[in-house]
Amino acid sequence: MDQLSSQSGQPAGPLVEVEGLGRVFDLSKRWLNRVLDGSGKVMLVAVDGVSLSVERGGTYALVGESGSGKSTIAKMVVGLLPPTSGRVRIAGADVWAERSVARQRELRRRIQMIFQDPYASLNPRWRVGSIIAEPIKAFGLASDAAAREARVGELLSLVGLDPRDAVKFPHEFSGGQRQRIAIARALASEPEFIVCDEPTSALDVSVQAQVLNLLRDLQQRLGLTYLFISHNLAVVRHMATRVGVLYLGCLVEEAPARELFADPKHPYTKMLLDAVPDIGMEGIERQSIAGEIPNPINPPPGCHFHPRCPYVMPQCRSVVPPLYTVGNAKVLCHLYGAGGAGGIKPPAS
Structure with a gap:
């Protein structure tokens, strides 16, 4: 049983704890092919020692460029992809070490995921009512078909759709409506924790705000906890209570x-923020950073970001920076060490 807070009656501490999470993919050729052509193993480090925690009722956002490891972390957290190293705890229970079948089943019920593409995440051959009712049936949350049907109607109303839409197929809805159906399905198992993997990136801009506002309203009404994956910092600013910035599988800043x-x-965080259009910064010179994210199979030595960094120092090219605590933030950068400038300042010309 989870430890309870004496004041609120809710479990104390963060709901989600990730410790030293890592994932390595073996991209090597078959053994015989390697022997014949003399090549070695090819390993891709997608996630490298990520640690974070998500407070109950909060929204932790993971941001970064494509290929930084955001979706890989999401899949490991919800139990879809086994980690190479590290642990994921939900309410104190280890997602990958739990052996009790009953505990595993209860843990799975408390975790849900909203996927990026609402056109691919819904079975086109199932009616909407069956899609939403499946988690209710799987976890035994309703006694009979009539109770399940009533619950499906409640969930459709909760996400802003008509209960009569339960008889329709997914192709009869727009992208925004399909994502509302996906949200209703995620809520069907009565979860505490939902991973939102770029839930608005496939939607029209005019619809994105509606879906984001719906997610915030549901969070306040149901006490949900979110891990929010996005590359759009404008969306993250609207949703997040805490943000982690990923670069080549490493958490380089958290605040x-x-x-x-x-x-x-x-x-790198400054680079991402400078790339966000802001009418209020018209006429203000921004420090652009050229280049692209390196090949994760052969990352640069030392600080992985040093080939693109305007503040690069000699130690950046060979020494992996430690994690420094700066106020309420944690940052992986030599600028905050003894030989650094103590923070981001205009680079020397």
């Missing part, structure tokens, strides 16, 4: 959302 947007500590 409360307001602090991170007001005062970014890592040069």
